[in-house]
Amino acid sequence: MSFPNHRPRRLRTTPAMRRLTAENRLAPADLILPAFIREGLTEPSPISSMPGVVQHTTDSLKRAAAEAVQLGVGGIMLFGVPAVRDAQGTASLDPDGVLNKAIRDVKAEVGDDLVIMGDVCLDEFTDHGHCGVLDAEGYVDNDATLEIYGQMAVAQADAGAHVLGPSGMMDGQIAVIRQALEESGHKNTAVLAYAAKYASAFYGPFREAVDSQLKGDRRTYQMDAANRREAILEVELDLEEGADMVMVKPAMSYLDILADVAAMSPVPVSAYQISGEYAMIEAAAANGWIDRRGAITESVLGIKRAGADTVLTYWASELAGWLKES
Numbered sequence: 001m002s003f004p005n006h007r008p009r010r011l012r013t014t015p016a017m018r019r020l021t022a023e024n025r026l027a028p029a030d031l032i033l034p035a036f037i038r039e040g041l042t043e044p045s046p047i048s049s050m051p052g053v054v055q056h057t058t059d060s061l062k063r064a065a066a067e068a069v070q071l072g073v074g075g076i077m078l079f080g081v082p083a084v085r086d087a088q089g090t091a092s093l094d095p096d097g098v099l100n101k102a103i104r105d106v107k108a109e110v111g112d113d114l115v116i117m118g119d120v121c122l123d124e125f126t127d128h129g130h131c132g133v134l135d136a137e138g139y140v141d142n143d144a145t146l147e148i149y150g151q152m153a154v155a156q157a158d159a160g161a162h163v164l165g166p167s168g169m170m171d172g173q174i175a176v177i178r179q180a181l182e183e184s185g186h187k188n189t190a191v192l193a194y195a196a197k198y199a200s201a202f203y204g205p206f207r208e209a210v211d212s213q214l215k216g217d218r219r220t221y222q223m224d225a226a227n228r229r230e231a232i233l234e235v236e237l238d239l240e241e242g243a244d245m246v247m248v249k250p251a252m253s254y255l256d257i258l259a260d261v262a263a264m265s266p267v268p269v270s271a272y273q274i275s276g277e278y279a280m281i282e283a284a285a286a287n288g289w290i291d292r293r294g295a296i297t298e299s300v301l302g303i304k305r306a307g308a309d310t311v312l313t314y315w316a317s318e319l320a321g322w323l324k325e326s
Contacts, residue, residue, distance in 0.1 A: 024301060024305045026300060028073050029074040030309070031310070031316035031320055032117070032270070032310055033073055033077070033312075033313075033316035034076075034312050035056060035064055035079070037056045037098060037102045038211070039098040041056075043060075047205065050205045051282045058105050061078075061106065065116075067317055068114055069110050069113045071320035071324060074115060075162075077118075078102050078106065078116070078118050079119045080097065080099025082125055085126055087134065089124075089126040089133070091125050093152060094155075101159070107160035117163040117192065118163075120149055120152050120153050120164050120166040122152075129214030131167070139220065140221055146172055146173060150177055150180035151180070153177040153180050157189040158184075161189065162190065164190070165194060166191065167197060169221045169222050171237075173193075174242055174243050192245040192247060193235075193247065195247060196235060196254075196257055198222055198223045198225050198249065198250065199218055199222035199223065203274060204276055205276060206274065225253070228260065232264060239265070246265055246269055247272060248308075250273070250274040251303045251308070252274075252303075255303070258271050261307070262306070268309040269309050272311075272312040273300065273303060273315075277299070281296060300319060
């Protein structure tokens with residue numbers, strides 16, 4: 001019998017002992033802050049389903065980026081909400097459009113002190129809310145969408161993005177974007193592939209955050225929640241096409257996928273703690289059902305433990321502040 005030779009509780013006796021023997025740790029540099037900017041706002045607009053998160057103005061976004069730098073946050077992922085949408089999402093290509101301008105503004109504010117990331121996807125910019133353009137039957141046209149993604153990627157790189165995040169789950173998107181970047185002289189712009197992005201019920205609050213016009217669903221291009229092996233195929237394809245980093249999204253219900261990807265990936269792995277995960281914890285905490293700070297910290301640590309090198313979370317700056325305190 002192993003007892004009493006083995007008493008695992010010996011390594012749990014004090015806070016100092018637990019810190020010393022912790023297998024995983026969080027650091028501010030592990031965190032990426034998703035942030036929304038909406039064209040035409042004169043002051044930040046609260047997102048009702050995501051308490052504490054806002055649609056930014058230019059000034060408030062710059063302040064959020066500067067705060068992230070001060071707190072040691074690793075990066076910021078920018079999403080733009082335009083005033084005018086159309087079927088082709090043409091506002092995404094406008095150098096003075098909301099997202100490209102936001103990238104330039106944040107770059108001017110923080111320079112290279114924060115990794116600036118841009119969302120390469122059409123869902124915020126189309127009047128039908130899909131991540132690509134539609135054919136005559138209303139089906140998302142993969143190859144026609146890729147052409148626009150290549151142009152979007154170059155526009156965001158021109159604006160100063162360090163990293164591009166193609167999130168539309170179009171087949172071949174990484175190869176097309178990588179080629180467009182190389183041909184336009186942006187050889188050092190990195191690509192964070194949303195390699196395994198699932199069709200999820202937990203995206204609901206995000207739809208409010210970007211004022212989504214979506215009708216129907218995205219199940220013909222985002223992954224089926226039932227599938228595990230397929231995620232590895234998607235990651236392998238993105239790696240072959242030139243992805244510098246890969247992502248699993250969502251995080252909470254897909255920790256098995258995250259662990260699988262982390263075990264095989266030769267590049268850094270990210271996971272996105274999405275809007276529904278954020279909203280559930282905030283709602284439970286507001287009702288006094290759980291300890292807010294403890295639940296936030298534990299939820300992000302769980303994602304890190306499952307294998308994420310970096311975590312996109314709406315709590316990035318707040319959590320970074322707590323980590324610096326401790």
